[in-house]
Amino acid sequence: MKNYELLLREHNLKVTPQRIGILSVLGDMGHVSIEELFTIIRKDFYSISIATLYKNISFMMEVNLLKEVKVPNGKSKYEILKDEHSHMICKKCEKLEDVKVCLDSIVKNISEKSGYMFDDNSLVLSGICPTCQKGTV
Amino acid sequence: MKNYELLLREHNLKVTPQRIGILSVLGDMGHVSIEELFTIIRKDFYSISIATLYKNISFMMEVNLLKEVKVPNGKSKYEILKDEHSHMICKKCEKLEDVKVCLDSIVKNISEKSGYMFDDNSLVLSGICPTCQKGTV
DNA sequence: TCCTAAATAAGAATTTTTATTATTTATGCT
DNA sequence: AGCATAAATAATAAAAATTCTTATTTAGGA
Known part of the structure; x- marks a missing residue:
């Protein structure tokens, strides 16, 4: 379990429970599509809006916290940025x-x-x- | 200019003017997104339906005539299958x-x-x- | 030339993504 | 700790992308 709060601060993003939730799911699963993320995260945030996911994923990609993986014959998945691989x-x-x-x-x-x-x-x-x-x- | 009619036959697809049009555009441009393809092909087939493009792209991928290229930070493009590259x-x-x-x-x-x-x-x-x-x- | 299955166009329906807006919240400042 | 304010969120509408439906047309074989 990493310190996602710090991770957000380091990238100059405000710390919100939703954002920590998103990062936790990504940290646990490694790679997640928007669809999967929405399903999973609703267990903790029942009323989270899908727009919040799209917007945050996009924010986090802008500040190089997340990276998109384009999967052949599949939906894009997202991962927390780490060493090149x-x-x-x-x-x-x-x-x-x-x-x-x-x-x-x-x-x-x-x-x-x-x-x-x-x-x-x-x-x-x-x-x-x-x-x-x-x-x- | 290649023989797209033969190419279609070789892959057991019926030869239609629309399909030859699609392949001509792909052959000329190398890589094309659905959106670009629709714009370009309408010069020759004014009333072509976008659904025809989606369906044919998908058919042609099934029979390994086309391949999808997932472009980072961009829309997918399609190319005629050729040697690995x-x-x-x-x-x-x-x-x-x-x-x-x-x-x-x-x-x-x-x-x-x-x-x-x-x-x-x-x-x-x-x-x-x-x-x-x-x-x- | 004719028959039939398949392809097409048109548009409806779905799905995915983005934009809008009122409300809530995080964070810096006192 | 309490406040002010800019940003984040939820809800929903809107837009964009993709798939589905159906009537009509067409390709290709008999």
Whole structure:
């Protein structure tokens, strides 16, 4: 359980129970879509407005507290910003996981070939996770 | 100018003027969002329905004729399926470009570490293109 | 040329996202 | 601690994006 209050203050966002709730869900689950977030957070904040979620997610992305993960064939999910990493998605169970990958040399190479200056990247690998490989389902 | 009629037949889709129109736009522009496609294609098919675009894009993805590119901070774009490649997006002019990258060793490495079996990946590098680096704008 | 299943256009219906506004709340200041 | 004020929230409307429905048209095979 992290100190989300501090995290908000560090990013110059006012501390509200709703915001702490949002961050708690994200912290617990790792990656959450707006839809999922709305369902889950209503257990603690029954009358929370979906607009509050959209607005706060968008605020938190602006101040680099959250990052959007565009999931192939799925809805976007959001995660608390952490060290650079990539993602793996299982096509069967739809689980999304972080994975540490060093893309430095690849990025450097493409930058030199293309002349682009890159400051961000997103890599998502799609396949079947170990668990789903076992089941015949 | 490619033979889109053949391309459709090869994927067991009926050949209609609208479908050839969609593929022509995609072939010419490389990557197009639904919105852009609708604007452009109406020059040739004034009364085309947006539902026709959605439905056909979706059909063509099902039969692996098109692929969706999820653009960071932007709307999805669609491209005619071709050899595996990655993408570069310019944050200033929003241009999206293909780039050939070999991710084999990285994918293999992650697969071994994680136990996942991967059959697809999407890498998008974000930055500033050479052209936009020049202008002070 | 004709038949039939599929594709299209048009528009309705849903879903997703954003905007508006009255009320409530967090936070800095006394 | 209590107040003032700017910002956040809830509720709802509005807008945008996507999907569904249905009558009509069309592609492709017989």
